[in-house]
Amino acid sequence: MNYMQVWLDSVAAVVRSMDNEKDKAIVQLFATQVQMDVQDNKIRFLCNSPVVYSLFLKFSTTFYDAAKSLLGREDLGLSVEVGASVSPSFSQPVSQNVSQTSAVHNDGVSSQNSAYDFKLNRETAVPQVQAQSTYGTKNFHNKNTRSGNINPNKTFENYVTDPENKLLYATAVAVAANPGTSNYNPFYIYGASGLGKTHLLFAIANRIRETHPEVSLIYTRAEEFIRHYVESMARIKKNPYDDERMHFQDLYTSYDVFIVDDIQNFIKADKTRDTFFDIIADFIDQPNRQLILASDVPPGNLKNFNPRLTSRFGSGVCCEVVPPSPETRAAITLKKCKELNADLPDDIIQYIALHIRSNVREIEGAIKTLNTHKQAFGTITTEDAVKILGNLVNASNQICTIDMIKERVSKEFGVPVPSMESAEKKKMVSIARATAMCLGRDLIPALSLSDIGRNFNKDHSSVHEAIKRTRTRIEEDPEYASRYRHLLLSLKKE
Structure with a gap:
């Protein structure tokens, strides 16, 4: 009997039965991380690590039923185990929140009607054992503690994507699905502050931890990296015989995925920047490693970075985060209201979306400010919102005019x-x-099509057609799209 084929067919059957995309991604992972055979009149599932074991338990009875059906055997028991290289004590569930109709013993045997409901806390429940993966020998406990500063609530599911950022979003999802492939390494994201770069980095990290538990990762900001380096070098002065510099580099290079935010801030730390160069070169040169970087500026505008290194950044995938359109800002505002439990009237939500254009953080700040007013006074009107947000709106709009455009x-x-x-x-x-008209629409939402038309001696229908043609050109002509984004960003900064 070819149990490998039975196993792959079981995975395919279970995936087809599922609606939840997250569960599907986890189940597909099992195809390569779990083996199946039949021994001692039991269907035996062998997981290659404790982390995979703890994930697999939730789905074990579903796989058990699928395998029995494919084998045409109803007389088989069930055994779920970890690879022989791992201590047998870890054949017990990682989390003890268990609901089952029959006992699960140390040998993994249970009756055919067993049901499991395990809840895994990946930050605290992963055993401190060495496990072999395709990325080498890793200490899972230590790896997870270094990724604890990743916000678990920032995911792809709650990231509001602007149509202009479709390529960026699709690339981020692809990187999370296949970390370490040469097609996406390094992955460089850039754009103005507050446009959602960090959210996207967290989404990648959370997706990797969810669907690739065998892959270790670390996330850090440039400021945190600098502080850690300074502290490490200070210890050298106390003990000059301890090669603290090498220990510092080893800490980062021992991971499979290295995510670094705000790398433009390395401009203020020459020695730290040199060490950072050495570390990230390892992630670019070595196979099965993934480097993910975020910055306010494109690679060519990074100051004091080695030109050879910035050219390497460009050899991977480099994507710009484009400021959201009015429609996307409205969607972001609604999403943020739900996250913050802020019940604001529709006209106020529309006012925020139209007038606060600089970044998502200011949208969130506006919602919090207005919600505080509503909680204090029991109600809030559009007039109140205009008065309260006056300074913020003026700063965000930056008084861009049609003449400037x-x-x-x-x-x-x-x-x-x-x-x-x-x-x-x-x-x-x-x-x-047409470009100027479209920029007017994007940068000065308060202007109607007729207002824009009067500035070009055109009627509103001509403006509408011109903007429509421009949107199509942005979609179809990458060179023009780049020029348009450059104009948009430069005018926003004035």
């Missing part, structure tokens, strides 16, 4: 402003005019 587009495309305001139909003039 015209001047910037004129310089970018080499088209005089009077030509954009005329009826001239030359291709470059039409593109520049």
